[in-house]
Amino acid sequence: MIIGVGADLCDIRRIQTSLDRFGDRFRARCFTDLERARSDRKPDPAWSYAKRFAAKEACAKALGTGMRRDVYWRDMGVTNLPSGQPTLKLTGHAADHLARLTPLGCTPRIHLTLSDEHPYALAFVVIEALPMA
16 A cells, blocks of 8 residues: 655755855765765765655655655665665654554555666655565
8 A cells, every 4th residue: 555655856056056165064964874885975965865855755655745744854764675666764753653554453665766867866665564474
């Protein structure tokens, strides 16, 4: 059962401007330690940060909250499954909200796809509730 869908398009140039202007303050406010470590290793970190920023916006939309109602940037972090497929790990208030959305007897699964084509980064999130076995 699908319990949430969200999409976001982010301008990579806007993220680059924020990185140039606010630097570590922007990184620390919006991204997890793992996201910062992965993005900062890239030849052009703004592309990586933009995809992650879009993923967080898309996830907040899929949760039905947007970036409010106690859902914070760092409560959502892009991670990878063992296969390499991207997904989101939720903590704090975002995880609490997901738990409230998930029907009893089900477990949530977050599907995430990311793409970029300069100057844009795209994220699409589907939150699914799967019956427990």
